[in-house]
Structures are given as structure tokens and as C-alpha cells.
Amino acid sequence: MTERTADTPVQILEAARGCLLAEGYAKLSTRKVADAAGVPLSQIHYHFGGKQGLVLALLDRENSHLIGRQQRMYAIDAPLWKRYEQACDFLDDDIASGYVRVLQEMIAAGWSDTQVAQQILGLLQSWQTVLEDVAGSTRARLGPLTAEDAAALIGMSFLGGEALILLGDETWARRVRAALRSLVTLIRHIEEADRA
Known part of the structure; x- marks a missing residue:
């Protein structure tokens, strides 16, 4: 596993935190989080299963x-x-x-x-x-x-x-x-x- 791959879940969590603070849970989208984290959308689904799993993590x-x-x-x-x-x-x-x-x-x-x-x-x-x-x-x-x-x-x-x-x-x-x-x-x- 490369260092970039190991850091991906942390990047995603930090981006999700920023998006949640800015817009709240109702307006949170995995697409916005992926864009903010600079990762493909598939990485959110791979690491967290989706929006709910991401927020719970x-x-x-x-x-x-x-x-x-x-x-x-x-x-x-x-x-x-x-x-x-x-x-x-x-x-x-x-x-x-x-x-x-x-x-x-x-x-x-x-x-x-x-x-x-x-x-x-x-x-x-x-x-x-x-x-x-x-x-x-x-x-x-x-x-x-x-x-x-x-x-x-x-x-x-x-x-x-x-x-x-x-x-x-x-x-x-x-x-x-x-x-x-x-x-x-x-x-x-x-x-x-x-x-x-």
C-alpha cells in the first residue's frame, strides 16, 4: 500500500468534516467531499461505503x-x-x-x-x-x-x-x-x- 493510499481515508475524513461544517448533513454529498479531498468518488465508497458510513466514521x-x-x-x-x-x-x-x-x-x-x-x-x-x-x-x-x-x-x-x-x-x-x-x-x- 502506498503512502498516498494510506492517507486517503484521512484526507476524505478531513474533507467531510469541512463540508459538514459548511453545509450540514442534509446538504452533504459524497461528490462534494471527493472533490474537496481531491480523490475519485469511488474512494469514498471503497473506504466508507457511502455518505452515512463516512459521517459515522x-x-x-x-x-x-x-x-x-x-x-x-x-x-x-x-x-x-x-x-x-x-x-x-x-x-x-x-x-x-x-x-x-x-x-x-x-x-x-x-x-x-x-x-x-x-x-x-x-x-x-x-x-x-x-x-x-x-x-x-x-x-x-x-x-x-x-x-x-x-x-x-x-x-x-x-x-x-x-x-x-x-x-x-x-x-x-x-x-x-x-x-x-x-x-x-x-x-x-x-x-x-x-x-x-
Whole structure:
């Protein structure tokens, strides 16, 4: 396999990312991606099977990178409230990178395609697992909530908040960010009460 052939899937994924950010999933075409990547259209079908496989591969790649980032961040020795605050800071990075938009587009595609839905649910489970591990390892009491429930509530809050932010209304975006950050105070209160 030549170096050019080995780099082709990466070129295609980068071109797909740019096209998705510019036009969204509904307007994405494999022809446009092939043109942007400078490869024949057949290469997209060879490497990814088509539009859906291409977008899912892109999302999987981005998701793996971000999950690794979250795991490293939550592994540092710092109070949980500080680490959660960092997670809130990452939200803007993830929106700017296009990851959130692609994820939300594929969630919508999954409403009518069970194969896509299953793949997206697998990606979302990886986030849930990170949050469950963090909630389960905290020394702070979570009141009546299990680690799984706390993780689900936080994960779903981010997911729903991201959808609202993508609608483009700045008032809603401020509300979402403020609500997510309000948990910093709650987590800090719980941690400090447990230490006292």
C-alpha cells in the first residue's frame, strides 16, 4: 500500500468534516467531499461505503479523541467541581470544532435509521461510561441518586443544551451555559459538606 493510499481515508475524513461544517448533513454529498479531498468518488465508497458510513466514521474518530480528553481531565487530582467546571469550558471548544453539530445531525438521522441509531447510542454510551466512572469514584454523597442516575442527568443536560445552543439564539445559549455551570456550585457544596 502506498503512502498516498494510506492517507486517503484521512484526507476524505478531513474533507467531510469541512463540508459538514459548511453545509450540514442534509446538504452533504459524497461528490462534494471527493472533490474537496481531491480523490475519485469511488474512494469514498471503497473506504466508507457511502455518505452515512463516512459521517459515522468521522463522528467515531472525533468521539474517540474527545473521550480521551475527558478521561485525562477527570483523572487529574483536583476537586470534582473544578474538573466539572473544565468540562463546561470544553463545551464551547466542542461546538467550535463542529463535533456537536455532527453528533446532533446524526442523532436526527438515527430517528429514521435504526442502524445509525445503534451506532450513535454506542458513542453516547462511551460518554455515559466516563460520567458514571467519575460519579462512582467521587467521595461525595450524591443524596438519593445513584452514580448512573447522576451521570445520566448530567450527560442528558449537556446533550439537550447543545441542541438548544445550535439553534442559534443567544438568549437560550446563555441560559444553557448558566444552567450547566450552576452545577459547579452544587458539586462544590456537596464536596465541602462531606469534608466538614
